[in-house]
Amino acid sequence: MPRHTHLSSHAAVLVMRGEIEFELGAERWTMMRGDFANLPPGTAHGWTMKSDGAQLALFSMNHRVGAAFTAMGVAQDGATLPTNVPHEMAEGPLARASLAGDFQLRPGPAPAAAPVRVANKQLPLTPGAYVVADGGGDRFGGNTFLARNANTNGQFLIIITEGGPGGGVGAHFHARHFENFFGLDGETLGWAHGKAVPLHTGDYFQAPPRNLHGFRLSQAYNRFAAFLTPGIFEPFFTRGGGGGAPRGGAPDAGRGAARGDARGGDRGRAAGAGGADMFRALQMSGRGPDGYPLDVHPAKLPLPPQDPIWTAGRAGQGVASISDRAALLAHAQAICGIQVSREITPELRRALALKPRPEDFI
Secondary structure: OOOEEOOOOOEEEEEEEOEEEEEEOOEEEEEEOOOEEEEOOOOOEEEEEOOOOOEEEEEEOOHHHHHHHHHHOOOOOOOOOOOOOOOOOOHHHHHHHHHHOOOEEOOOOOOOOOOEEOOOOOOOOOOOOEEEOOOOOEEEOOEEEEEOHHHHOOOOEEEEEEEOOOOEEEEEEEOOOEEEEEEEEOOEEEEEOOEEEEEOOOOEEEEOOOOOEEEEEOOOOEEEEEEEEOOOOHHHHHOOOOOOOOHHHOOOHHHHHHHOOHHHHHHHHHOOOOHHHHHHHHHOOOEOOOOOEOOEEEOOOOOOOOOHHHHHOOOOOOOOOHHHHHHHHHHHHHHHOOOOOOOOOHHHHHHHHOOOOHHHHO
């Protein structure tokens, strides 16, 4: 993909597998599985796949970016990669992309910089373009931020969740933000649309507002990426819903949790891990940057009518009965009703020791 910009959309890239040479501004980076790039509007970037099967996930906050990529591509009937595709994008598809959406070609510096392996592990405290190596970011227990509100002006969060078997979050729903999940390692047993959905490498599901969902980690090491928009849910991960100062007032919070010291661990224990206590803490957590409560709700009867689980009934028989809903909730809790820990526990340390290296996937 040649060097280009999106003028009106904040975007981000997560490498899913293989090796990618990524151009960002005047720099070139060798990026591998788990590496991340933050791309504010107007950031010049492009990439070259350097290995067979290389894959990246591109997130964007503007439908016109999607329109551009649709215009430059050819619709496929299934998931099989097309054959006999040129290695470089042709001028015609690129011109169509520029006309259809937010996609502008930008010339690069001459001579081009030599690629450097990504090594940065720290998030900046302000918006701007950056890259983060696999394993970097702001860690809070089993959750690691690759992008926070301070980096995206509150538009979205990108979080890596990892851990061993049994970890997870019970069935719940949100009223004001979307959650999108990509599987990376192991198996995450998700609860979505009334079904237990196993999430493996490359699998995806979305939990829109007012839809019941949850997850449980199944194998010895599990990892998935979450893209949350807008970013009103950050305090859930950083302060357990406890409110408090904005991120600028506690720049070392994530590093404290990563060290497993008293600040990171005590913050997690004070939040009330698991069950109704966690949800009560969140519902009393004050207000987000848009002035609305950071509302996350436990599985309760009834859910808002926007959720199709509660309105479809069985085999198209209309609204589900209370007994049907109760049975559904019981099943959801059996799958997802696992307590949450904010600290680096011994179990999490054992799981992280099994984490595959990006080089293992070349």
